[in-house]
Amino acid sequence: MKHVLTIDFAKCTGCRNCELACSIHHFNTFNPARSRIRILKDDIKNIVVPMVCLQCDNPLCKEACPSEAIQENEKGILFVSSELCIGCMNCISACVYGGIAFDSTTNKAIKCDHCDGDPACLKACEYGAIEYVLDKGIGQRYKGTSIVASTFEMQKEEV
Ligand code: SF4
Ligand code: SF4
Secondary structure, three states, rough: OOOOEEEEEEOOOOOOHHHHHHHHHHOOOOOHHOOOEEEEOOOOOOOEEEEEEOOOOOOOOHHOOOOEEEOOOOOOEEEEEEOOOOOOHHHHHHOOOEEEEOOOOEEEEEEHHHHHHHHHHHOOOOOOOOHHHHHHHOHHHHOOOOHHHHHHHHHHHHO
């Protein structure tokens, strides 16, 4: 059985340590724009949305890729082969979770590959928002999303 990353929205503070850890691990640079985990923040509305590849069982990104650049490694983890990627961005449009990003330095798609089983983001998260656990289905991969939903609802009511 494979492992998956789970992210608890209720614990995420938006500190962005995970983005820095990811970019240093993969590209040896502290640059959130080159991170495979993305923290979307709206400081005015007080909303933090962590986004990362959910390792879908039927991945739309893989289906949309014209050059077979999205592949599975020996642990069953989907990754982007930078050798095969032609930078068409089809996968980015296909992913409904915003799990794939475009790296404008290399002009290739980038996405979480679990850092070979030892995720750098998890070690950098001081708030326990990220876990690396055995896969029990896609439902477990985002937790605490009711926090974001209720913030949206409250703000809708205030308008
Ligand atoms: S390091 Fe943890 S708390 Fe900070 S932004 Fe990333 S997931 Fe959220
Ligand atoms: S950007 Fe790369 S990985 Fe994504 S669909 Fe195009 S070729 Fe495939």
